Amino acid sequence: MKRRDFLRAAGIGAATAIASPLLRARSTATIEGNRLRIPREWTGGGLEAAVTQTEVWPGETTELFTLGGIWPGPTIRVRRGGTLDVAFTNRLAEPTTIHWHGLIVPPAMDGHPKDAVAPEGSFRYTFDVANRAGTYWYHPHPHERTAAQTYRGMAGLLIVEDDEEQALDLPRGVLDIPLVIQDRYLNGARTLDYAPTSSQRLNGMLGDTVFVNGTPDAYHEVDAGLHRLRVLNGGNARILRLAFSDGRRFSIIGTDGGLLDRPYEVSETYLAPAERVELLVDFSDLGAAEESALVSLPFGTATVPEQQGYGLTVLRFVGTGASGHTRPAPATLASLPPLGAVGEVAHTFMLDTSPIPREGHHHRINGKVFEMDSFESWRLTVGRPEVWEIVNNHTMPHPMHVHGTQFRIIDRDGAPASDPRDRGWKDTVQLDGLTSVRVLVSFDHTGLYLIHCHNLEHEDDGMMLNFLVEAPTGVDADANLPTEMDLR
Numbered sequence: 386m387k388r389r390d391f392l393r394a395a396g397i398g399a400a401t402a403i404a405s406p407l408l409r410a411r412s413t414a415t416i417e418g419n420r421l422r423i424p425r426e427w428t429g430g431g432l433e434a435a436v437t438q439t440e441v442w443p444g445e446t447t448e449l450f451t452l453g454g455i456w457p458g459p460t461i462r463v464r465r466g467g468t469l470d471v472a473f474t475n476r477l478a479e480p481t482t483i484h485w486h487g488l489i490v491p492p493a494m495d496g497h498p499k500d501a502v503a504p505e506g507s508f509r510y511t512f513d514v515a516n517r518a519g520t521y522w523y524h525p526h527p528h529e530r531t532a533a534q535t536y537r538g539m540a541g542l543l544i545v546e547d548d549e550e551q552a553l554d555l556p557r558g559v560l561d562i563p564l565v566i567q568d569r570y571l572n573g574a575r576t577l578d579y580a581p582t583s584s585q586r587l588n589g590m591l592g593d594t595v596f597v598n599g600t601p602d603a604y605h606e607v608d609a610g611l612h613r614l615r616v617l618n619g620g621n622a623r624i625l626r627l628a629f630s631d632g633r634r635f636s637i638i639g640t641d642g643g644l645l646d647r648p649y650e651v652s653e654t655y656l657a658p659a660e661r662v663e664l665l666v667d668f669s670d671l672g673a674a675e676e677s678a679l680v681s682l683p684f685g686t687a688t689v690p691e692q693q694g695y696g697l698t699v700l701r702f703v704g705t706g707a708s709g710h711t712r713p714a715p716a717t718l719a720s721l722p723p724l725g726a727v728g729e730v731a732h733t734f735m736l737d738t739s740p741i742p743r744e745g746h747h748h749r750i751n752g753k754v755f756e757m758d759s760f761e762s763w764r765l766t767v768g769r770p771e772v773w774e775i776v777n778n779h780t781m782p783h784p785m786h787v788h789g790t791q792f793r794i795i796d797r798d799g800a801p802a803s804d805p806r807d808r809g810w811k812d813t814v815q816l817d818g819l820t821s822v823r824v825l826v827s828f829d830h831t832g833l834y835l836i837h838c839h840n841l842e843h844e845d846d847g848m849m850l851n852f853l854v855e856a857p858t859g860v861d862a863d864a865n866l867p868t869e870m871d872l873r
């Protein structure tokens with residue numbers, strides 16, 4: 386008999402329920418909070434950016450910026466090798482773009498700020514989907530407006546499927562749950578207006594309230610069995626330290642660029658802004674009305690919610706008592722090529738934060754602030770992997786993101802990266818204060834891409850660089866040469 390069954394049998398379940406915040410039993414008829422919203426799927430055709438009055442808190446409407454009229458935007462599901470064709474229209478009173486975060490698309494389709502779509506303008510985003518099956522996302526990327534527009538509601542998931550992943554016996558349908566986790570700074574008001582203070586510009590916009598799929602105080606009912614959680618940290622600046630309130634272990638099965646080679650069992654995982662993890666969690670032991678909450682554990686010295694590292698409840702899972710997916714998780718998942726020997730560092734990025742702004746900016750890469758019309762031309766060659774080193778010279782963490790690629794993490798501070806979240810294909814890598822990382826990158830297309838911090842306040846402050854990928858000598862630009870990392 387499990388402990389709580391014993392307690393219930395002994396008639397002291399109610400007392401335990403009050404004493405233990407970890408396992409609270411109550412009738413499902415009176416679950417507190419709001420049922421988790423699952424964004425509808427995009428069914429093709431158009432996608433509009435607009436100001437909308439949306440129900441965020443039950444019974445009232447809130448002014449948001451939305452894609453497809455909802456927060457988060459509709460989930461786009463595509464097959465690897467298929468074509469995505471989105472007729473985008475901008476009904477906002479300001480320019481915007483859509484960036485397909487993590488997808489390897491030609492530069493013209495990448496939603497670069499120079500390609501901003503003017504108010505009432507439109508643009509057709511169309512490209513072949515080359516990425517492996519995985520959880521990607523889309524969000525705006527206009528010059529100095531990315532943080533504000535994303536904060537106000539413009540972001541959605543893009544799920545790629547492929548044969549390798551579809552052949553696995555993973556939980557499907559309602560057991561495959563998208564979770565877009567976003568914190569917002571309400572300070573007592575129910576508005577998503579965006580007005581960062583100078584310290585919020587320095588540290589990033591850290592919220593005091595968590596939304597999952599746009600749902601405040603969310604719960605989700607689960608059957609007894611295995612679930613697949615596709616988690617996006619869609620916050621502007623918040624680093625999550627995900628775990629369950631009852632300490633239950635779970636497996637990491639995928640990262641930014643899709644599935645890992647096998648499940649890695651952990652009791653917690655960090656997740657920086659823009660990163661994704663796919664998790665398998667087993668709720669077989671969760672009886673009717675029993676709860677287990679996904680939380681962000683505290684770290685560091687935070688004393689109030691709007692600080693980095695403050696502990697937060699993310700989403701309460703409530704048992705239905707029904708039996709669900711009870712087959713075991715697959716023992717192996719996807720082919721993940723070993724890294725092998727890598728070359729010398731080809732390019733180094735020095736991240737630099739000055740708490741007192743210099744020339745109006747706090748954050749720089751290699752001493753530079755983003756300029757739309759200048760770019761680094763390193764004679765990067767399409768299809769030839771090279772080693773990049775990113776060095777964080779300050780105590781502030783930075784989640785660094787590269788467009789146009791899925792890269793691999795070689796090591797951190799010179800030691801092989803052991804965290805399961807570092808093992809797979811990545812497009813965003815968290816750098817804690819005073820640390821460095823080496824990554825192996827490769828590009829499939831020629832043209833202009835970005836590297837930037839995905840703390841969106843840092844990005845808009847200019848912590849971003851353009852770089853140009855060129856063709857090998859004697860080959861036409863954008864010939865889409867096969868890549869040596871075609872293993873993905």
Ligand code: C2O
Pocket residue numbers: 484486524526659786788835837839
């Ligand atoms: Cu998710 Cu350049 O961004």
Ligand code: CU
Pocket residue numbers: 484485486487786787788
């Ligand atoms: Cu991106």
Ligand code: CU
Pocket residue numbers: 748782783784838839840843844848
């Ligand atoms: Cu940063």
